[in-house]
Amino acid sequence: MSEMSEQDHKKELAKLKRLAIEVASEIHDIVEDTVWSNHVKMPELAAKLYDAVEKANSYKAEHSL
Incomplete structure (x- = not known):
């Protein structure tokens, strides 16, 4: 499995947001x-909102976005 690019991480963060x-x-x-x-x-x-925001914030921090 290939590594995700920074652009892919940004797209994933946008989806989570x-x-x-x-x-x-x-x-x-x-x-x-x-x-x-x-x-x-x-x-x-x-x-649900709390969990979704926590997930997005964690993803953002984990990938330094």
């Missing part, structure tokens, strides 16, 4: 539109 932003967007939509009926989804989404 996009996943975190998608969860944040879901949270935003609930807060803006349906907080009173969908607030029960918030703990799960908050955990």
Whole structure:
């Protein structure tokens, strides 16, 4: 298996960041539109967001990006 280039690492980091932003967007939509009926989804989404950001930050640090 070949080594990933710096460009490949940057693309992977962008993918990880996009996943975190998608969860944040879901949270935003609930807060803006349906907080009173969908607030029960918030703990799960908050955990998903936390994990996604941690994964992206770890990847960034691990690959000095």
